[in-house]
Amino acid sequence: MSGTDPRRQAQAAQARRVFTEALVRGIAATGAALHEAAAQLLLQPAEYALSVARRDGVALWQRRGVVWLSMLRDAVRTAATQGVPEHVTVSGSASLSLVDDDTIERQITASRLALAMMDKATWEFTDLRTRMLLLEGHEELAPNDLVRAQALARLVLDCWYASGLTPTEWQLFLLTLNEEMSHLLLEAYHETNHWLMQQGVLPEVDLRPYIRRTADSRQASAVPDASQDPAFAPTTLYARGLGGADGPPGHGHGAASAGHQGQAAGFARTGQGQALGASAPAQGVVKSAVRTSAEQVMAQLQRVLNRQVPGMSAAMAPAMNAPTQPMPADPRGDRAGPATLTGRLHAAINHAQEMLRHRAQPSLASAPGAPTSGGLAGGAPSTGSPVREIPVPQQIEELKARNLAVKQVLKQAADTPAERATIEVVALLFQSILTEERIPASVRVWFARLQMPVLRVAIGEPDFFATTDHPARRLIDRMGACVMGFNTSSGGDVSEAVEREIKRVVQVVEAYPDTGRRVFQTVLTEFEKFLAHYFEQENSASIKGVSLAQQVEQRETLAIQYTIELRKMLNEVPVQDGVRDFLFQTWADVLAVTAVRAGAQAEVTKQMKRAAADLIWSATAKVSREERAEVIRRLPPLLKVLREGMGHAGLSAQRQDEQIRALNNSLAAAFTAKSASIPPERLEELMSQLETLEAMLPDTADGELDETLMRDLSSHESEDLEVVAEGGAPPSAAMVAWAQELQVGSWYMLDYRGRNEPVQLAWRGLRHQLTLFVSPKGRGVLFQQSRLAAFLQAGLLLPAQDEALTVKATRNALAKIDADPDRLLN
Structure with a gap:
């Protein structure tokens, strides 16, 4: 049946009524929970000023909360048929539109509420959306559809302000509001899905028929032209607004990031389409939209070169057939390639390189103790006596002019059209890099000196034009990413250590002109090692944050491994479920914390292991009076150790009380259990296993850290390290x-x-499961992988670069070639 079938339309209308009534019924429960939260706030001790603020806020809630609940019920019923307008007028009240700043703040607050709701309701929403699209015959829900969390959140905020409540009261009840509204929406989704399933509407939801593949998810042979396909043109890709289906609206980050706000949406939307499209067997590994867009640019460059340059197609065939595979190495250590430098061109490149080298600032290699590359024999040779220093801006202008002159000289020395085209493209790439204003001028001077070494590689290895993974490209991109930050916002320049390392890298590459790919790969590896050492040992803003993040990873890794081994040990031991949960979810973390701080063989660590064994014994069935008396005798000192351990792990007194109450219930149940108790010899065996638990743990060097087993990391938060524990949909x-x-x-x-x-x-931690960001002021922010992806998807984390430095340079080169195709051969 089609989507306009009257029966399906009737079912859709009834489903919306079910959803609306579920929301309306739940609003009363939300009000009751807020009234209870208000009463609890008045009972909490606080400083005088905070106590007065709470009292005033609760008093206003008690007067206006009923009005908000009534307005929200009416607004939900109205929005169910008319949708949620941008500005809502409820019960004849004045428009809820505010001044610009207040409106933006309200949008931000509504977006955060929507994210909190979708954290719990994502899967129910996905099922309901799929069923509603089938019944109504639409491609997507309207942006103001009440079924969307973003629309409902905006409605909740509008009614809140219209009722006379203020942002102060919202912040006062924020946690309760997030929790109750999440529960309200989840229940409404669940009830509506349940009703539709009873009506026979998609009892088993299969999303595959609803996947809308974009152009980038087709076979490689049908890849569209990157310069023509609007899905990959930056001016359209990055202008689609922030967020996905329920993502937050964009809001300014100041001048430094104004150009990036649309980018997250383009990445999010294209990325989601790519993920769905890539689920087909022929598509292989899922790729991000960033990588897909870069590959589109490289594919377009190949097509242009093959179309415009005679003989270029044969030279590039190996790279096009397997763009991600490096060419085989010959026995001498150089890279084999389909083309080699001719004598005249080789001499011309050498001459151009020397000219660029001597026109730059005095080389570090001429100073005593200049660093050398550990991966290659010897170091960079000295360039002789220091030359007269030229102001950096003047050097940049000279380099731009010499770029054009050198290009013509090299083209005259070239013997084939393919060589002339390669020279032109490489010159265009570096012309773009030299004009990149976000790279400090002092660093651009050193980037310019890579032009001749890159030209050698591009002539000898055509896969330089076929893949973004070529080490020469990756080196330039990695160095560029480190210096292309939000310089105007951070108020800082490139660190002296980073600039010094960039200089060293360039000099090493210049010192080995005939080594090709190998020298680029070597210095790329060294540069990445330098960055790891720099952030751990040299950068004052990150030293403390990196140390804390490493401790978090070590603790979490141990906790996961302890949990796995405890599960194995207790697999066939009759222990109460409450005790099992405590051991797996809480005590494994206590053991990890103790082992990290005191060492695996410390007395306090052994004490915590003995406590685990005592708890296991106490929680098994106790059938005799003597055993019960023994449990009662051991219990007080055991509970004392358990509290101490939980305190070491950072659990609050309230959480400790909750855990102790649950354990008491489990231990009481053991008194009436009918199952067999643990034999003494089995208990001794368990204790022996606990004492040698570290010997059974797998080696952490393999990087096994499963994020699905990681606990809530918020307990690791400190003054110097913030842990992102919320925000963003799956x-x-x-x-x-x-x-x-x-x-x-x-x-x-x-x-x-x-x-x-x-x-x-x-x-970045093992297998990239943990990622640390640091601000220029030293604030560390730690993400788990899924939360990091959620922030990228929601536009809450925006990259300074729209795309990699060499990809952007390739786009600019393609634009100039498109305007003048003959320049490749002339």
């Missing part, structure tokens, strides 16, 4: 892929806890 597979691709040293704009500030990626 990310798509493409967003997770994008999160995996982020590189140490890159800059981003982070919107978190009311702050919009530039941050730099300073550390």
Whole structure:
């Protein structure tokens, strides 16, 4: 049946009524929970000023809360048929539109409420949306559809302000509001889905028929032209607004990030489409939209070169057939390639390189103790006596002019059209890099000196034009990402250590002109090692944050491994479920904390292991009077140790009380249990296993850290380290892929806890499950992988660069070639 079938339309209308009535019924329960929260607030001790603020806020809630609940019920019923307008007028009241700043703040608050609701209701929403689209015959729900969390959140906020309540009261009840509204929406989704299933509407939801593949999810042979396809043109890709289906609206981050707000949406939307499209067997591994867009640019460059340059197609065939595979190495260590430098061209490149080298600032290699590359024999040779220093801006202008002159000289020395085209494209790439204003001029001078070494590689290895993974490209992109931050916002220049390392890298590459890919790969590896050491040991803003993040990872890794081994040990032991949960979810973390702080063989660690054994024995069935008396005798000192251990792990007194109450219930149940108790010899065996638990743990060097087993990391938060424990809906597979691709040293704009500030990626843990960002002021923010992907998807974490430095340069080169195709051969 079609989507306009009257029976299906009637079912859809009835489903919306079910959803609306479920919301209306739940509003009363939400009001009751808020009244209870208000009463509890008055009972909590606080400083005088805070106590007065709470009392005033509760008093206003008691007067206006009933009005808000009534307005919200009426507004929900109206919006069920008319949708949620941008500005709502309820019960004849004045328009709820406010001044610009207040409106933006309200949008931000509504977006955060929507994110909190969708954290719990994502899967129910996905099922309901799928069923409603089938019944109503639409491609997507309207943006103001009440079924969307974003629309409902906006309605809740509008009614809140219209009732006379203020942002102060909202913040006062924030946690309760988030919890209750999440529960309200989840129950409404669940009830509506249940009713539709009873009507026989998609009892088993299969999302595959609803996947809308974009152009980038087709076979590689049908990849569209990157310069023509609007899905990959930056001016359209980045202008689609922030957020996905229920993502937050965009809001300014200041001048430094104004150009990036639309980018997150383009990545999110294209990334989601890519993830769905890639689920087909022929598509293979899921790719992020960033990588897909870059590959589109490279594919377009190949097509242009093959179309315009005679003989270029044969030279590039190996790279086009397998763009991600490196060419085989010959026995001498150089890279084999389909083309080699001719004598005249080789001499011309050498001459151009020397000219560029001597026109730059005095080389570090001429100074005593200049660093050398550990991966290659010897170091960079000295360039002789220091030359006269030229002001950096003047050097840049000279380099631009010499770029044009050198290009013509090299083309005259070239013997084939393919060589002339390669020279032109490489010159265009570096012309773009030299004009990139976000790279400090002093660093651009050193980037310019890579032009001749890159030209050698491009002539000898055509896969330089076929893949973004070529080490020469990756080196330039990695160094560029470290220096292309939000400089105007951070108020800081490139660190002296980073600039010094860039200089060293360039000199090493210049010192080995005939080594090709091998020298680029060597210095790329060294540069990445330098970054790891720099953020751990040299960068004052990140040293403390990286140390704390490493401790968090060590603790979490141990806790996961302790949990796995405890599960194995207790697999066939008759222990109360409450005790099992305590051991797996709480005590494993206590053991990890104790082992990290005191050492695996410390007395306090052994004490915590003995407590685990005593707890296991106490929780098994006790059938004799003597055993029960023994449990009662052991219980007080055992509970004391348990409290001490939980205190070491950072559990609050309230959480400790909850855990002790649950354990008491489990131990009481053991007195009446009918199952067999643990034999003494089995208990001794368990104790022996606990004492040698570290010997059974797998080696952490393999990087096994499963994020699904990781606990709530918020307990690790401190003055110097913030842990992102909330925010963002479950990310798509493409967003997770994008999160995996982020590189140490890159800059981003982070919107978190009311702050919009530039941050730099300073550390990535094992298998990239944990990622640390640091602000210029030293504030560390730690993400788990899924939460990082969620922030990227919601536009709360925006990259400083729309795309990699060499990809952007390739786009600019393609635009100039398109305007003048003959320049490739002339």
